[in-house]
Amino acid sequence: MSVETRLFALAQENLELGRDPDWDLKLSESDISSMDAVAFIKLVNHEFGIEIPAEALGEIDTMRSLAKYIEAAA
Amino acid sequence: MALARIPADDFHGTNASGERQRPGAFDPWSTSGAGPGEREGVPLARKQPEPKATVVGHLHGSTHPATGEMPAPPHASAVGETPFHCEGHPRAPGAEGSWWRPIGDAGGAAIVHVDLRPDETREAEALRSLDREELARWHRYRHPRPRRQFALCRAVLRRVLCERIGCANQDLRFVSLEHGKPGALAGEEPVRASFNVSHGGDHGLVALAPRGRLGVDVEERSLRHDPDGHIRKVFAPREQEALAAARGKHKTWMFFRLWTLKEAVIKALGTGFSLDTSTFEIPPSMYLSNERRTIFELPHLPGLRWRLEDLGNREFAAAVALEVPRNPGSGTGVP
Numbered sequence: 251m252s253v254e255t256r257l258f259a260l261a262q263e264n265l266e267l268g269r270d271p272d273w274d275l276k277l278s279e280s281d282i283s284s285m286d287a288v289a290f291i292k293l294v295n296h297e298f299g300i301e302i303p304a305e306a307l308g309e310i311d312t313m314r315s316l317a318k319y320i321e322a323a324a
Numbered sequence: 325m326a327l328a329r330i331p332a333d334d335f336h337g338t339n340a341s342g343e344r345q346r347p348g349a350f351d352p353w354s355t356s357g358a359g360p361g362e363r364e365g366v367p368l369a370r371k372q373p374e375p376k377a378t379v380v381g382h383l384h385g386s387t388h389p390a391t392g393e394m395p396a397p398p399h400a401s402a403v404g405e406t407p408f409h410c411e412g413h414p415r416a417p418g419a420e421g422s423w424w425r426p427i428g429d430a431g432g433a434a435i436v437h438v439d440l441r442p443d444e445t446r447e448a449e450a451l452r453s454l455d456r457e458e459l460a461r462w463h464r465y466r467h468p469r470p471r472r473q474f475a476l477c478r479a480v481l482r483r484v485l486c487e488r489i490g491c492a493n494q495d496l497r498f499v500s501l502e503h504g505k506p507g508a509l510a511g512e513e514p515v516r517a518s519f520n521v522s523h524g525g526d527h528g529l530v531a532l533a534p535r536g537r538l539g540v541d542v543e544e545r546s547l548r549h550d551p552d553g554h555i556r557k558v559f560a561p562r563e564q565e566a567l568a569a570a571r572g573k574h575k576t577w578m579f580f581r582l583w584t585l586k587e588a589v590i591k592a593l594g595t596g597f598s599l600d601t602s603t604f605e606i607p608p609s610m611y612l613s614n615e616r617r618t619i620f621e622l623p624h625l626p627g628l629r630w631r632l633e634d635l636g637n638r639e640f641a642a643a644v645a646l647e648v649p650r651n652p653g654s655g656t657g658v659p
Binding site for chain 1: 464465466467469470524543548549553554555557558583587596597600
């Protein structure tokens with residue numbers, strides 16, 4: 251299973267994204283709260299065995315870009 | 325627009341001296357980057373040994389003796405029930421103050437509650453006070469809730485800010501400062517006030533102070549995450565221990581109290597989650613003894629004092645952090 255597929259499945263299980271999420275939607279324009287976002291990042295770190303540094307998160311603006319970051323970091 | 329800016333309505337303004345509040349790399353209400361002297365690139369979950377904040381002084385407020393709550397918004401003692409008369413704002417019949425209300429004065433920071441329950445009339449009124457750029461941003465939101473939160477909170481911020489600084493609504497505009505951090509201009513002049521906005525569920529808070537860095541956070545106590553799960557890593561070890569030991573409603577309340585206090589601090593700092601929130605500890609009296617206010621210092625920023633106040637009530641958890649001006653001759657400097 252690709253990183254993107256795993257990440258999107260994880261997001262659908264843990265975030266309220268609706269039935270047909272737009273993975274290229276700017277997260278700033280989504281309905282994700284800060285708490286959900288922080289919790290999700292902690293979960294991603296755990297699930298993928300990585301530690302996403304804070305400054306990297308500043309460059310991650312969509313779920314798809316998060317998937318690309320994880321792929322590069324893995 | 326990065327992950328750092330998720331609920332994009334929350335932001336910091338310039339402080340009284342016009343100094344930009346520093347943005348953080350992962351602040352869902354902020355923007356990327358971190359200022360000098362701050363922790364850049366700190367992994368979110370890194371723990372530090374014995375992180376503590378120095379409690380400089382304690383304040384005791386007029387809260388409910390049993391619950392330690394602030395009064396709920398409709399009955400709260402007000403900063404001043406001053407209607408916000410601001411040239412250029414629409415005045416829908418019966419709308420004045422009907423969805424926002426001052427709920428307190430936290431050490432000089434005026435706190436205004438915004439009712440964010442769905443209401444087309446209110447939202448339409450709010451939109452009439454926004455400028456072209458804000459309306460474009462409103463249109464970009466795909467989901468009705470963040471769209472509503474943005475419109476209502478921004479309209480109230482405009483009203484409060486205009487009233488406080490004495491400018492016309494049409495002269496007030498929000499601009500992007502260094503690192504994309506929003507600031508405010510009245511005409512061509514930087515607004516000399518600190519402001520911060522937060523929203524959680526049906527509740528919004530607008531905080532405004534004449535000076536000092538300022539952060540506010542509000543959350544509905546809807547527990548969507550296991551307090552002992554992965555999210556616990558945002559807390560310091562002693563905070564995690566206290567949460568692990570707590571049970572039932574007390575645990576939920578402690579979780580949200582700690583969360584909002586931490587978030588208010590990092591929003592005031594402007595670092596967002598680029599500051600590892602597990603590296604500083606909320607004074608235990610605030611989550612173990614229900615103390616409502618305190619002055620404390622962050623371990624990595626000695627000499628800077630922060631007034632921290634729990635604004636929570638039965639309806640929501642909330643907190644505000646305000647930088648205490650340096651004044652060596654004023655004892656503890658407790659405002």
